[in-house]
Amino acid sequence: MRITDFALERYFARWEFAARHLLCASDVQGYPMADLLALADDEARGMWEGLQLGYTESTGHPLLRREIASLYDSIEPDDVLTFAGAEEAVFCLVNVLVGSGDHVIVTWPGYQSLYEIARTAGADVTLHELHEHDGWALDLDRLRGQVTAATRLIVVNLPHNPTGMLPDRATYDGLVEIAAEAGAHLLVDEVYRGLEFAEADRLPAGADALPLGVSLGVMSKAYAMAGLRIGWLATRDRDLLARVAAFKDYTTICSSAPSEILSIIALRARDQVLARSRAIVAANMDLLDAFFDDWADRFEWVRPRAGSIGFPRLTVPGVRIDDWAAALVETEGVLLLPGSQFGHPGNHFRIGFGRTDLPEALGRLETYAERTLR
Numbered sequence: 001m002r003i004t005d006f007a008l009e010r011y012f013a014r015w016e017f018a019a020r021h022l023l024c025a026s027d028v029q030g031y032p033m034a035d036l037l038a039l040a041d042d043e044a045r046g047m048w049e050g051l052q053l054g055y056t057e058s059t060g061h062p063l064l065r066r067e068i069a070s071l072y073d074s075i076e077p078d079d080v081l082t083f084a085g086a087e088e089a090v091f092c093l094v095n096v097l098v099g100s101g102d103h104v105i106v107t108w109p110g111y112q113s114l115y116e117i118a119r120t121a122g123a124d125v126t127l128h129e130l131h132e133h134d135g136w137a138l139d140l141d142r143l144r145g146q147v148t149a150a151t152r153l154i155v156v157n158l159p160h161n162p163t164g165m166l167p168d169r170a171t172y173d174g175l176v177e178i179a180a181e182a183g184a185h186l187l188v189d190e191v192y193r194g195l196e197f198a199e200a201d202r203l204p205a206g207a208d209a210l211p212l213g214v215s216l217g218v219m220s221k222a223y224a225m226a227g228l229r230i231g232w233l234a235t236r237d238r239d240l241l242a243r244v245a246a247f248k249d250y251t252t253i254c255s256s257a258p259s260e261i262l263s264i265i266a267l268r269a270r271d272q273v274l275a276r277s278r279a280i281v282a283a284n285m286d287l288l289d290a291f292f293d294d295w296a297d298r299f300e301w302v303r304p305r306a307g308s309i310g311f312p313r314l315t316v317p318g319v320r321i322d323d324w325a326a327a328l329v330e331t332e333g334v335l336l337l338p339g340s341q342f343g344h345p346g347n348h349f350r351i352g353f354g355r356t357d358l359p360e361a362l363g364r365l366e367t368y369a370e371r372t373l374r
């Protein structure tokens with residue numbers, strides 16, 4: 001198998017541990033291990049202290065699958081399969097679901113593996129392009145027109161990376177209807193679920209919305225525990241899940257034993273864990289609102305409705321975001337992610353607001369903007 005480089009991950013491989021401030025990270029500030037262990041109930045503490053570091057069950061620890069299932073309305077533990085992060089889940093699922101002769105529709109710009117793996121598997125991929133001028137919204141009429149008799153899979157990422165877009169309920173219901181009419185699987189990448197700015201805006205999970213719906217979840221983003229590398233798929237399509245489980249025998253086989261226990265602790269204490277993440281994001285959004293207000297004549301900003309990232313555009317004529325961001329990280333140690341890393345031609349960049357150093361990072365960016373954009 002030959003696959004195109006994952007541009008964003010290559011960019012992070014260069015900068016993530018070299019730049020002082022990651023003002024484009026998509027995760028929330030990592031949860032301190034000691035604080036997490038302090039949240040453990042008696043049963044989980046016992047499992048942690050008595051843990052033997054052998055292989056684990058390939059489908060995932062039964063208690064972990066039970067906690068994950070409880071995040072959904074219609075999902076049983078047997079409808080859940082765990083992975084090493086969301087990334088492995090996408091890799092296994094898409095390889096099992098599609099190949100040559102199949103058609104896949106994927107929202108774009110977006111997380112590259114959501115369409116690149118399908119292309120590499122030989123599927124015909126149509127990108128459903130989102131646009132700044134209509135708030136990066138899904139266009140249901142256009143989407144309906146993109147469906148063909150060969151469409152096997154529709155992939156959306158809600159809340160969306162990189163724009164922070166979240167459809168309203170009517171649009172989401174329309175999307176579900178299109179997938180159901182097409183008889184296609186609907187993969188809803190929900191790794192930012194739980195970070196809706198208004199809880200009432202949270203959408204039904206893909207796994208609950210339709211029988212061929214598949215929810216993709218992970219500990220990395222809303223739960224602030226990317227280092228655990230625990231992700232999952234949830235779906236009522238057990239036949240599909242069994243085929244994906246068989247594929248996973250060729251990747252990681254089973255999850256990391258310590259990470260499973262830590263994930264059980266975190267999911268049992270999810271109200272506290274999510275409250276911390278939402279508080280970090282809300283405080284940072286206040287600062288970003290003020291910044292983009294002050295700089296409205298230099299940056300276009302579609303305010304996200306959820307998640308920990310957004311996709312503003314530098315509007316100063318003659319200033320390319322790739323050059324501006326390269327000089328910013330060299331002089332101020334602040335990393336942005338230019339839209340070119342998504343293959344996006346506009347002058348956009350991804351900004352992340354899940355990290356606790358955002359006040360300092362934004363201050364440095366503003367100093368640099370005063371020097372270079374006024």
Ligand SMILES: Cc1ncc(COP(=O)(O)O)c(C=O)c1O
Pocket residue numbers: 026084085086087088111157161189191218220226231
């Ligand atoms: C939309 C989306 N899906 C999947 C992933 C993969 O998550 P993980 O790195 O935890 O495997 C990411 C990570 O940035 C993402 O943004």
